[in-house]
Amino acid sequence: MPEVPDTTTAVIMDSAKQKGMPALSEYDAKKVLSSYGIPVTREYLADSADAAISAARKIGYPVVLKACAPHLMHKSDNGLVALGVNTDADVQDAFAHICEKAGGTIDGVLVQEMIDGKRELVVGMTRDPQFGPCVMLGLGGVMTEIFRDTVFRMAPFDAVEAADMTAQLRSKKMLDAFRGEAPANRDMLYQTLTAVARMAMDWDGIREIDINPLIVSPDGGLKAVDALIVTGGGSDD
């Protein structure tokens, strides 16, 4: 965790405010998360197919390509994501396909490492009129809203509280050794939760946050694979 305040978030929040966008792009959101010490996928924003190929080679195949823009809050529903892209030629095709689908109003195409891992969590933040910023931990992925296995805490809170929060999750057992995968790095999870809480305390302009999924990799590490930071729709000061 950086002791000296990072200016990344300030710059990004400032620019979002000036543009009047409802949310940060995934690329910017990840930079904000990263500046708070939250592990995110390795990724590059590409403005051409060649740039995308060079990014993919740097990351190593397979990679994921995603349209990147502040107004794209739920990308996978609209054919704006290509998973498991394995070759230069496939990157070229996927890049063209995504640009065509997106219709030209995007910042670029995000090329990111493909994270495998059977376990998906969601971490988020919402603002309640009575309790203020509240952080959520839950079972992530596509089934989040089916199982509704979620736990909330009022921000800010410490690692002890984050541990208690995790213990309240019905599916907490999946954080132990699971189907050949190592136990999840609990300290990293607690750090992520307390960091999201701190982010909400630091930035009134951040209205809501979704990190979904936060994937537990086979070695137990965590990575924010998709992220949404909502900045519009509330009074920010």
Added chain:
Amino acid sequence: MIDNIEQSRLFPITNPRSLAIFGASNNYSSMGTIILKALMAGKYEGTIFPVHPKEDKVQGLTAYRQVADLPEAPDLAVVVLPTKIVCETLAACGEKGIRHVIVISGGFKEVGGDGVARQEEMVRIADQYNMTLIGPNCLGVANTHHRLNTTPHRFYGDPGFIGLVSQSGSFVTQMFAYLHNLGAGFSTAFSIGNEANTDLVDCLEYLGACPNTKVIALYIEGIRRGRKFVETARRIVPHKPIVALYVGGSETGKKAALSHTGALSGPDELYDGIFRQCGVIRAYSIIELFDICIAFGQLPAPGGDRVFVQTHSGGPGAVAADACGRAGIRLPEPSKSTREKLADMIPATGSIKNPIDVTFTKDMPQFLSDLPRAIIQDPACDILMLYFYLPAEMVKRMLLSMGVGRDEMDQKVREIGDSVAGIVKGIIRDTGKPIVCFSYHNREEVAVRSLAASGIPFYQGPERAVRVISAMILHRSFKRKIEEQAAT
């Protein structure tokens, strides 16, 4: 946070030396009269000044035509007047020097429209005269230790130990008899109504410092000062348990959320996490709320989470063990020394595992004295769940065989119930460990009434007993968590 209750601005409301009542008359059916009669029936010891525009005497008490005529400014005014004259009366009270008021009358914010403006006017008057005001649209306060009861329901019971803050007046008044029957009662109960000037958090803070309150019950439909609530509860919980029933319908309405997190943050989920964050035990019914409060008030806190179950037959033991298992409660094996001690007292058909099935002994009272005393002393036992089965029918048969005559039978059966309850209480006192009694009996059994009279909780069915045990274990872990957080 207050340390001494007398520092609280609510103290004169709950402990008034004198009070004025507005709206009581000689018409027996008026709400004000019903409240005055309940106050008098409860033997309130302070001075009562009825204020009435026409009467010289109200219910035998000297009445005053207007507040200005009162010989002194009383500690408290209780206002039970028609809505339209409430605010002018408050202003007159303020002029007289009255600084504490309970407004029972409704017709304010809860009705919308003009009511909202009327409530704003009320708040303005309260601010102007630096008044502490409870209500409007409430039933006020019952402080059983001060014999104060501003509600329309009479209360004849003994002073109790449960502090209540309720967003419904009914859970103050309609619980008087319910708790009395269970051998418990309120210390101070607040019906807070519209919370115009004094809210749930103010009353919670008061009860945290109230020496007569051993446990705090909350009935919540919505918390307004959420962050202050969390801070206040976290300070109280390490020295006094808080149990809350939350039933949604809160003001936690949110704008259309853009995130999944926002869509998933229903008020019920938020309250669930936040209660745990501040160490508040969540109950899911009124019955459960008071089941848990009674145990917290009457039993010592357990030193751990290991439970022993004692029964005298297989079925109740198996059902109790099943209920424990579902709640994630551990039933450890009895130690060697306990097994040896019990071997002398239990027939060969019994089982010295956990649940400990002692089978039917010839000596019924022994089942509820020597056996639990031996079992609870096991070092692995933190809590004893005791099948409290002492039917009058069987006690009578035993007494008949001992030559007790029918004329003194009922008396003797009562004495045995009282004596067994006294023994159970003695075991709890001597060991400092909680015994949670249960069976499928109820208060029709004399021995169950003896337990209540001795201040020992009794639960109908193991499921209710297990919920209480879970709450005790949870409170212990909440307390430890808050202490750990304070230390780091």
